[in-house]
Structure formats: C-alpha cells, structure tokens
Amino acid sequence: MGLWARLDDVSVRYGPKIVMQNLTLDVVEGAITCIIGLSGAGKSTILRLLNGLKKPDSGRVFVKGREITKMRERELIELRGTIGFAFQFSALFDSLTIGENVALPLREHTKMRDEEILKLVTETLDSVGLAHVLDRFPSELSGGMVKRAGFARAVVTNPQAVLYDEPTTGLDPIITHVLTDTIVKLRERLNGTAVVVSHDLESIYMMADYIAMLFEGAIVAYGTVDEIRRSPNPIVQQFLQGSEVGPIPI
Ligand SMILES: Nc1ncnc2c1ncn2[C@@H]1O[C@H](COP(=O)(O)OP(=O)(O)O)[C@@H](O)[C@H]1O
Ligand SMILES: [Mg+2]
Secondary structure, three states, X not given: OOEEEEEEEEEEXXXXXXXXXXEEEEEEXXXXXXXXXXXXXXXXXXXXXXXOOOOOOEEEEXXXXXXXXXXXXXXXXXXXXXXXXXXXXXOOOOOOOHHHHHHHHHHHHOOOOHHHHHHHHHHHHHHOOXXXXXXXXXXXXXXXXXXXXXXXXXXXXXXXXXXXXXXXXXXXXXXXXXXXXXXXXXXXXXXXXEEEEOOOHHHHHHHOOEEXXXXXXXXXXXXXXXXXXXXXXXXXXXXHHOOOOOOOXX
C-alpha cells in the first residue's frame, strides 16, 4: 500500500520542553492508523503536524508526496480543505444549528449553491446516523450525537483523510462502540485515510489497521493490532495493561 503522509525526522519543542525528537512515522494510505501514548506525549501535536497547523522545529512533513513544511500559508489553507479534522472537544458553534455547523466547511472551501449544500449536509448527517437533527442546536443533543455531528462536519467536504483527536474519550461504552463503528464506516465510504488519537484500547482493537505508540518524543512501536498486542517491548505491554509496574515513569 502507498503512503498518505510521512513525518520525517521531526523535532518539536515548546520553549525548553522537547516534545518530539527525530521522530519518523509513515501513515499508510487508505488505512486507519491509531496513535497511542500517555497524556502529554504529543499525540495531538502529530495531528497538527499532519495538516500544517504546527511547523516542526526541524525535519520534514510530507502529505501525498508533497513537502508541506515548505508550503506557504495559502497552500496550507488549501491542503487543510482536503483534510477533515474532528477535534477532541467537538468545537461546534453553539449559536448555529447542527445543519449550519456541518455546512461551514462547504461554505468556506467550495462555491456550492445553498440547495446543493443542504442536500450534501443532509446525506452526511444521515451517514453518521443523525437524520432529522438539521435544525436542532448542539445544546439539544446528547454528547454522542454532538460528536457524530462533529464527524459529519469533518467529512462533509469528502476529504482525502480524516484526523480524529480522542473521539471517544469520556463517553460511555455504548456510545464509544457507535462512534468507533461510525469511524470505520466513514473510512469505507470516503475510501480514505484516517488517523485516530485514542486512549480507548477496545475501540482501537476494533478499528485499527496500524497502531503507533508515542513515548518520550519518539515512535517506540508500530504495527498491526496483533503485532502491537504481542509486542515484546515492555513500554508497550505496560501501557496496554495499564500497569503501574514497568519502565514508564508514573
Ligand atoms: N501551544 C503549546 N504551548 C506550550 N506547550 C504546548 C502547546 N501545545 C502542547 N504543548 C505541550 O506539548 C506536549 C504535547 O502536547 P499534546 O500534543 O497536546 O499531547 P497529547 O495530545 O499526547 O496529550 C504537552 O506537554 C503539552 O503541554
Ligand atoms: Mg491531545
């Protein structure tokens, strides 16, 4: 399979704090790649590097073979129009209806007419199991529904890839299951790439084609679900088992 993106020898620091050091990660096209790691490990930063919201201090980032670390802001805006981003906190606008929220990227990035937009927004909400909420406000929906509306907004432009930041964190197991299923279905429908940052091992085992574990600034393990679960790396095993005992400092 081809590559969708590549972080090549990337280093990132915030002030004196080194978050990534010479990190390299390939993101396979058409697959679901899950990024795991401790809080503060730099998982969200990886997503921000992939759509050019964050520039590394050194190293290069490629998307579809193009070096985005060399792009100007105008090209980056264009690139971001082709990548969906589902934020950790749904980031819907409370003052807009669900339909208006989902329509926003189409209004920003396309010249579609209102009727076309309405049709596409309705279809996309349908595809995440949210028919009939077009005119409701975010405050009128449950947490899981708001999340799915966020997914709909992330995919409504038919992006080449979707980045999900902790899509299921803090939600109950049933909603988690529904959301995980939705991510898999959306990937199939778009025939695209997904990168999912998650702590939720059950959900990762269900959806991941590949798992990458981030620890102390580098990718310490990468592989299929089976490979990662059987990894002899004690850092991986401690993380998967949620154990206090092991090489990870608590
Ligand atoms: N804008 C920022 N300014 C300063 N420090 C930041 C900023 N964004 C992230 N960090 C720090 O970088 C580290 C990695 O952050 P993040 O990528 O959000 O981690 P994760 O998503 O794995 O929890 C954390 O220690 C965080 O505090
Ligand atoms: Mg994060």
